[in-house]
Every structure is written in C-alpha cells, then in structure tokens.
Amino acid sequence: MIKARVAESPAGWKQLSVIQFTALGALVIGALVSLPFWGGPGVMRMLVEFLTLLALAQLWNLLAGYTGLVSIGQQAWIGIGGYALIVAADDLGLPIPLGLVLAGVAAALLALPAAGLLFRLRGGYFSVGTWVVAEILRLLVMNSTDWLRGGLGRTLTATSAMTRETRELLTYALAVVIGLGVIALVHLLMRSRTGLALTAIRDSETAAANLGIETQRIKLFVYLLCAFGTGVVGALIYLNLLRITPDAAFSVQWTAFMIFIVIIGGIGSIEGPIIGAILFFVLRQFLSDFGEWSLILLGAIAVVMMIFAPEGIWGIIRRRWQFEIFPVHRRVGASSGDAHERNAWQ
Amino acid sequence: MLVVDSIEVFYGEFQALFGVSIEVAEGETVAIIGANGAGKTTLLRTIAGVLRPRSGQVRYRGMRIDGRPAYAVTRLGVAMVPEGRKIFPSLSVRENLLIGRQSRRKGPWSLERVFDLFPVLRERADFPGIDLSGGQQQMLAIGRALMSNPDLILMDEISLGLAPVIVRELYETVQEITRAGTTVVIVEQDVTRSLQVADRVYCLLEGEVSLSGRPADVSREQISLAYFGV
Structure with missing residues (x-):
C-alpha cells in the first residue's frame, strides 16, 4: 500500500514511509484504545x-x-x-x-x-x-x-440493563x-x-x-x-x-455539519475531513457561548473559506509542503517500480 | 464489421444527421471528412453509444449496438478517442492509461506496449495528465483508448490545434495501429492528411453523406463540392 521509502515522485509529493505511517497509526490507535484507562x-x-x-x-x-x-x-x-x-x-x-x-x-x-x-x-x-x-x-x-x-x-431501553x-x-x-x-x-x-x-x-x-x-x-x-x-x-x-x-x-443540520467539516478541511482528500472535524469541534466548543450566533459564525467561516481557499485547509498544507498522509494516487517509481502493484493493475 | 444504416440523430428538436449510412470492413482505415457542423462528431458519438439515433440502426459484427450504453459498446471492442482529448485532470499519465483497462478486454495492448508506441508518455508517467503538451495529451488519449484493446477505434479530430510536425507524427502512429490489425475510423477536417492514411473516405455535408469512395477514385473537385456544397 504505502511506499517502502519516502517516495519522491516526479510530481515531487512527499509521502510517509511505511515505518512513519505505521508509527503514526500505532500512536493514534494506541491513544484511542488506551484512553478508557487514563x-x-x-x-x-x-x-x-x-x-x-x-x-x-x-x-x-x-x-x-x-x-x-x-x-x-x-x-x-x-x-x-x-x-x-x-x-x-x-x-x-x-x-x-x-x-x-x-x-x-x-x-x-x-x-x-x-x-x-x-x-x-x-x-x-x-x-x-x-x-x-x-x-x-x-x-x-x-x-x-x-x-x-x-x-x-422513542428511547433506547435495551442498554438500561x-x-x-x-x-x-x-x-x-x-x-x-x-x-x-x-x-x-x-x-x-x-x-x-x-x-x-x-x-x-x-x-x-x-x-x-x-x-x-x-x-x-x-x-x-x-x-x-x-x-x-x-x-x-x-x-x-x-x-x-x-x-x-x-x-x-x-434534521438537515447533520448534513450541514458534514458539508462544513469537509469544506473547511478540504474536499476530495482523506486528510481534509480529519482536519475539518478537529477544527469544527474546537470552533463549536469555543462558539457555544454565542448561542444562536454560533451557527451564523460557522456559516460565515465556511463562506470565507469557499471564496478564499476552496481547496480547504488540507489543500493549503498539501500545496505549501507538497505532502500527503493517505496517498490515493498510483505513483510507481519511474525506474524500478513496484512490480506487485503494476502486476495487479495489468 | 461496422454498419451504420440510415440513422437520424437529433439534439432535442435539431436534426443533426439525415439518414446517414456507412460501412467499415475489418482492418480498414476509414476517414470521415466534412466541414464544421457537418455531423462528423455526432456520427462517431452515435456509434460509440453516447447518442441514440431516433431511427436507423448501428450494427457491429452483426449485433445491434444503437441504444446500448457507451460502456457496453466499449466492452464489445469499440473504443473512442474523444474530441478535445478529455484527459482526466486529477489522474496521472499512468492512471489515465490504466482507466482503459476498466473494459476488461484481453489483447495485445498493455502499459508497456503503449509506452513503446509513445515513449514520451513513459518519461512523464507520473505527472498529471493535464500537464502534458497538446500533442502529448493526444498521444495519451490514443494510448488510453488502445488500453481497452479495441478491435475498432474511433478517432475524433486528433489533429485539432496541433503543429503540423506533431500531426505527422500522430498519423504515423495511426498507421502503426492499423498494421497491428485494429480497424480505424478517423474524423478529420484536415482532408489531405486523412486521405493519405484512409482506405476509404466518406464526406458529410449538413448531416448527409455527400460523397464516398476510395481516395484514389475521387477528384479534388468532387471532394471540394462534397465538402463545401458549392
């Protein structure tokens, strides 16, 4: 799946190595799994x-x-x-x-x-x-x-036991x-x-x-x-x-939240919604003091993002540092190549 | 191999083709020429299953294919190089080619073989397809269609907007493709160029076939009359 090295394709996009990706994944999963204990x-x-x-x-x-x-x-x-x-x-x-x-x-x-x-x-x-x-x-x-x-x-009662x-x-x-x-x-x-x-x-x-x-x-x-x-x-x-x-x-609000998260974070990437969800979460806690106004503020932020940075926050990061965590493109090394992947595709 | 039998094609109320009939035999290269708006692209798009004729038939190897969706026509072995190339901008050159594999047809064409035909594509395999020059994009569009291992390939105005030296190069590869046994239908405004490679030619004028024959048998005057109508 992930390249065995920090692959720098001719397009020049950096990716995590297997070790880095595994370490990052293990860290996130470890933190989530152990959370109930701490x-x-x-x-x-x-x-x-x-x-x-x-x-x-x-x-x-x-x-x-x-x-x-x-x-x-x-x-x-x-x-x-x-x-x-x-x-x-x-x-x-x-x-x-x-x-x-x-x-x-x-x-x-x-x-x-x-x-x-x-x-x-x-x-x-x-x-x-x-x-x-x-x-x-x-x-x-x-x-x-x-x-x-x-x-x-209705109320879920099955869990009351x-x-x-x-x-x-x-x-x-x-x-x-x-x-x-x-x-x-x-x-x-x-x-x-x-x-x-x-x-x-x-x-x-x-x-x-x-x-x-x-x-x-x-x-x-x-x-x-x-x-x-x-x-x-x-x-x-x-x-x-x-x-x-x-x-x-x-309520249509559910979909409004989904759209907000994806637009803010960056549409058409996996990293975008992750960043968007974190940001939305922080913003919501912060804006909750504003009551009804919080929704208007969230909406205004989304509009500003769409006008000035339609590719979202992840889009800006990706362009600035030419980096991705979840590459979906098949970039086989130009010289040697990933024979397994190439075979799978032919 | 391909029989288009008096098809009438409409865009809404506007009639684009009036009883057009053409025939293409296995292994042939057929050119369809005509001025802008004569109905050349409409004819190709109807064969490829993008448009449906209101009446008439399209038969491929004896099967009726009019009314079948485009993907089904492709899977039967009819590929199209669309007008304007239609490179997928989000995909790399390699991925654009791999898309041609989706038809799941077996045959001689592979990534390697397309790269041998167009070495520049191998060099730029991991670049976004949209970053290529016009001529390279046209090679990519042809290569992508070949990846579906077609028996019949439809090419729509592959010379459009390209420098003459590149057009010559492209037409040399068209002849290579023909030599590999693939039947080719090309739509062109560039009459001279298409007559050089075609075994037979049809000329369209205002949605009707105005002339057909072997390039050697038709005179310049006949062509210009059939092309311009004056």
Whole structure:
C-alpha cells in the first residue's frame, strides 16, 4: 500500500514511509484504545462525538468529493439508522453491535429505491431530491404514531440493563472501530480499481463511459455504501444519545455539519475531513457561548473559506509542503517500480 | 464489421444527421471528412453509444449496438478517442492509461506496449495528465483508448490545434495501429492528411453523406463540392 521509502515522485509529493505511517497509526490507535484507562468519561464522550462527526464527514466526502454526488439529504440515513437500532435492540431484542449493522442494512435497503428516483436527476436537482427523500422519511416516521411513537420519539431501553460505565465503554469502543474503519474503508476504496474509476467519472463522465466504465453502477454502489455507513453512524449517535425524535434525527443540520467539516478541511482528500472535524469541534466548543450566533459564525467561516481557499485547509498544507498522509494516487517509481502493484493493475 | 444504416440523430428538436449510412470492413482505415457542423462528431458519438439515433440502426459484427450504453459498446471492442482529448485532470499519465483497462478486454495492448508506441508518455508517467503538451495529451488519449484493446477505434479530430510536425507524427502512429490489425475510423477536417492514411473516405455535408469512395477514385473537385456544397 504505502511506499517502502519516502517516495519522491516526479510530481515531487512527499509521502510517509511505511515505518512513519505505521508509527503514526500505532500512536493514534494506541491513544484511542488506551484512553478508557487514563481519560475520564468526559473525554470519552467528547471523542465519541468527534469520531461520529469524523465518520459522517468522511462518508460525505466520499459521496460528494470523490464521486460528485452532492447530497444534502444524508440525515435520512442517520434517522433510519437511529430508529433501526432502537427497533432491533428494543423490539427484536438483538445485541447492540448487530443492531448497528442492521441499521446500516436498513439504510442501504431504503437507499436503493431512493436512488432509483434520484439517479434520474442531475446536479442541483439531485441535491434537492436527496433532501426531499429525507423529508419523506421523516414524515413517514412522524406518522407512525403507534410503533415509532410519531413526533414524541422513542428511547433506547435495551442498554438500561447495563451499568453506565459498561454502556459508555461499549459506545466508545464502537465509535473507535467505526471512526477508524471508515477512514480505512475510504482509503482502500480510493486506491482500488473502483477508486480510479470514481476519479475518472468525476473528471469526465462521458469520457469514462467511453473507456468502458459502468458509471451509473459505480455511482450507485458508492451511494448505497455511504447510506450503509451513515446508517451505522446514525445508530451509534443514538446509542450515545439514547433518545430519538424524528425532527432531530432527520434534521438537515447533520448534513450541514458534514458539508462544513469537509469544506473547511478540504474536499476530495482523506486528510481534509480529519482536519475539518478537529477544527469544527474546537470552533463549536469555543462558539457555544454565542448561542444562536454560533451557527451564523460557522456559516460565515465556511463562506470565507469557499471564496478564499476552496481547496480547504488540507489543500493549503498539501500545496505549501507538497505532502500527503493517505496517498490515493498510483505513483510507481519511474525506474524500478513496484512490480506487485503494476502486476495487479495489468 | 461496422454498419451504420440510415440513422437520424437529433439534439432535442435539431436534426443533426439525415439518414446517414456507412460501412467499415475489418482492418480498414476509414476517414470521415466534412466541414464544421457537418455531423462528423455526432456520427462517431452515435456509434460509440453516447447518442441514440431516433431511427436507423448501428450494427457491429452483426449485433445491434444503437441504444446500448457507451460502456457496453466499449466492452464489445469499440473504443473512442474523444474530441478535445478529455484527459482526466486529477489522474496521472499512468492512471489515465490504466482507466482503459476498466473494459476488461484481453489483447495485445498493455502499459508497456503503449509506452513503446509513445515513449514520451513513459518519461512523464507520473505527472498529471493535464500537464502534458497538446500533442502529448493526444498521444495519451490514443494510448488510453488502445488500453481497452479495441478491435475498432474511433478517432475524433486528433489533429485539432496541433503543429503540423506533431500531426505527422500522430498519423504515423495511426498507421502503426492499423498494421497491428485494429480497424480505424478517423474524423478529420484536415482532408489531405486523412486521405493519405484512409482506405476509404466518406464526406458529410449538413448531416448527409455527400460523397464516398476510395481516395484514389475521387477528384479534388468532387471532394471540394462534397465538402463545401458549392
């Protein structure tokens, strides 16, 4: 995957060596895994929130940044995921981790017919369409006054048998797995044959189709994958919050946060959403004193970024120091080359 | 190998092709010439599956391919070098070529063989495709199409905007590709150049075939009449 040396390609972009990348990865994973032993429950709760936002932003970036499907309706799958977890755990009595997987499956299953409608739309119409789908799902849940208790919402009770510490530890563990899992997933996907095709489709859909790429099928695959992932994260969010209402779960604010994080950090990279999520988190804590104004300030920051640095903070770093942590380009050394990779591609 | 049978193609209400029929035999190089707006690119895009004819048929090796999506046509062995090259700007030269592999067709063309045909691409393999010069981008577009191992390759105005010395070089490689057994259809405004390499030529005028034949059999006057209509 990662070059065995600090590869300096003719394009001149530096990358981490295997040792550096492994060390960095081990440091991050070690810190996250050992945190329950040295960090308090407050830190753990904060990290759960951070990791969920990070996962959501990575998935939105895969959808919009890498695939060009600008959805403003990802809250649909957060809501479906949250409700699916409660139904799976409370109504069906299934274990929580299985409930999370089923939440993703439920979101993907509903995303399939939604895609049937949405994929007939282009550009801005597609975006608006995704929001309409989210609203329809919100209204359907609202009208299920008996089963899902309509606008009153439901409370996850399956975890009440656990002690608070066990529940928080479980939530934290799942958040770490999901947060890191999503980054690994996006990285591996973008380095795969499918990732190459995705980039080509984003650059020129017609040219990609003329070279034998099944553009619609690949886009559908990513759309469903992101619905699945967002559904799982939605379940995690409500495992943490315990209480769900349709208005909160299907709120467009979720997608607004995803967009903010990706725009600020840098669209079309894996590092961007990581930086964006950290920044968003810090900004939100800092701005929380301003009440309603905090949202206006966040919006203003995003607008300023889009005008003056559309490539985001990671874009600036990448250009200034010509450096990347998660390279998705296949840059085989010009002379010797990575024979294994080259074979895999031929 | 390829039969285009009286196709009518529209852009909305505007009719671009009026009952156009052409035939291409295996191993041939066929040139389609004509002025701007004569319908040359429309014809190629219809063969490649980007556009659908409102009536008429496109048959490839006896199979109807009109109405099939572009990727399916490519997988049957029809590749296109699009007008304006359409290099993927986010991808390196090597990645642009590897995209051609997505059609999963077997055949003689590999990364190495394309690099042998265009050595400059090997030198610049890891640079962004968009950083190449116009002529090099055109080589990349041809190489990318070859990577799908086509039996029939459609080339749209490969000489457009390039210096004559580069155009000559490109046309030499076209002949190499033909020698490798690939059937070639080229669309050109540069009549002289295309007549040098073509076995047969069709001239389009305002969406209709105005002339067809072997380059040796058609006179300058016939061509200029068919080309300009006056």
